[in-house]
Amino acid sequence: MHTTVKRASVSLGAALLLAFAAACGSDSGGGDGGSGNGGGDGGDGGSGAVRGAQAALQAINEKTTGAESSKFESTMVMGEAMTTENEGELDWADGAIGTATVKYTDGQMASSIQMMDDDGTLDARYLPDAYYAGVEGAFQTQYPDKKWIRYDYDDMAEVMGPSGDYMKDQMQNSTPGQAVKLLLASEDVEEVGQEEVRGVRTTHYSGTVDVSDLARASSKTLSEDQLSDLEDQLEASGVTTQTVDIWVDENDLMIKREESGKMTGGEFSTTVYYSDYGVDVNVEEPSAAESIDFTEIQ
Secondary structure (H helix, E strand, O other), X not given: OHHHHHHHHHHHHHHHHHHHHHHHOOOOXXXXXXXXXXXXXXXXXXXXXXXXXXXXXXXXXXXXXXXXXXXXXXXXXXXXXXXXXXXXXXXXXXXXXXXXXXXXXXXXXXXXXXXXXXXXXXXXXXXXXXXXXXXXXXXXXXXXXXXXXXXXXXXXXHHHOHHHHHHXXXXXXXXXXXXXXXXXXXXXXXXXXXXXXXXXXXXXXXXXXXXXXXHHHHOOOOOHHHHHHHHHHHHXXXXXXXXXXXXXXXXXXXXXXXXEEEEOOEEEEEEEEEEOOOOOOOOOOOOHHHEEEHHHOO
């Protein structure tokens, strides 16, 4: 029982990290938007359209990033491993923090999650250096006084290897606006047209990025060796390209984001809706008495 709970705890930690990172978005680096090859001086109409879309994306990036907080609703599918429905609030003014409810609706990981919480729905709190997973049910049979598992980002990075280092970096530096930077790194970004999203008139932008190049360009803090190891992992998983779509309102704020691609374990996809920009996000750290570090679970 103890070994099973510990294994489930690590799986839970990785899953919650993925769920929140998916809501925040991935960072393509190149914060000035200059990394996209489509921004060159080509004279044909296609290049001109790319340059026009990138110019608009610059303003969208500044406005969305400058909003500093929002509410979100998202779904994430990682092949046959897991499907989640998530909602919460996030603040990216000084590193990503927030709260979320994560519901595991399908996938092989669901049974592991149910070892920690009977109905597969978990509350999570994300702080600058760690995040907490609220647990009950079977987990409390072994740890009756504990309501939260604490996951230190450094410890998770050590357990997960290079991918953990990368996820830690993304958690501490990501914003919804990073999806815009993905598009700024794309050679084929385009303005698709005007569409209505949940009753809001939006402009739709779409593009494709090379995932291995993106990983190498993305990190502010990882070493070349860590980035190289991560790139090897991405290639081993079969991820080569990623499609990114965003929908933006008349105030240059992102209303919806979709990302999708393929890996050896199946297809992955994320859809996120943003609302209530500028919301006041308060994240209370659970008490030490009610928390247990995941490294202490037997």
